[in-house]
Amino acid sequence: MVDFDALTRASLRRWHEAKPTRKFLSDKVAQSLVAAKKRYQAVEAKTGVPWAVIAVIHERESSQNWGRSLAQGDPWNRVSVHVPAGRGPFNSWEEAAIDALVNCHPHLARRKDWSLAGVLIGLELYNGLGYANKGVPSPYLWAGTNQYKSGKYVRDGLYDSSHVDQQLGCVAMLKSMMAIDPTITFAGAESTSSTPQELHRAPSIANPSKGSIGAFIARIFNVICKRTS
Structure with a gap:
């Protein structure tokens, strides 16, 4: 599984x-x-x-x-x-x-x-x-x-x-196509973060759609942050 x-x-x-x-x-x-x-x-x-x-x-x-x-x-x-x-x-x-x-x-x-x-x-x-x-x-x-x-x-x-x-x-x-044609974009692809924590937040950077995989990951990340703050 x-x-x-x-x-x-x-x-x-x-x-x-x-x-x-x-x-x-x-x-x-x-x-x-x-x-x-x-x-x-x-x-x-x-x-x-x-x-x-x-x-x-x-x-x-x-x-x-x-x-x-x-x-x-x-x-x-x-x-x-x-x-x-x-x-x-x-x-x-x-x-x-x-x-x-x-x-x-x-x-x-x-x-x-x-x-x-x-x-x-x-x-x-x-x-x-x-x-x-x-x-x-x-x-x-x-x-x-x-x-x-x-x-x-x-x-x-x-x-x-x-x-x-x-x-x-x-x-x-x-990645090569995106360099040739700047109209090719995906929410989260523009992040240049380098730390593991920031990379895991990548889908939420461009405000992913409600119910998306990216939004689900962002919610998990926020819960973790609250628990450790």
Whole structure:
């Protein structure tokens, strides 16, 4: 059972401590993703999922191949064979992407919290909680940053602690995209705090929405402060 409060705190700390290890590549990939902004925004308009999140998932699932589905990287013009299997065929990449976000686990289109905390948890859920269950950084998020060294599920159920994921993680791409396009913002991402206490407060800095993961963490932090004051 994953402790989502602990996972959120760890993810926020990693975000603020993350430094790129393959910056040339992450900047190059980010330029390609930002260049396709309008296509991703068309899917955002139908799902509510931020276009930048859709973009980095597209890169992770299929290296931004427009002939492949956002759900699992299978061709969208055929019935998918990988999980989630049995989807499609679809008439366009956009139609397949909407299906992946609306109808497939973890149903990102149902999420309302798109603060930084919500983004990081949403991406973790999209790839699965195998890494969180092990208490290790997921390469899906952290590859290409100093927060990831090694460890990867090389196939379903088989984890290899020495295997190094060669793809960029979502965080490396997002940070490069945010440097290129300043309109990409997430509540809590702008914090430059360096102490553990301040990092744990990051979601509340930009006044996260009521009921969000960030707001829940802020309430916990305030209770702790009251008890120790």
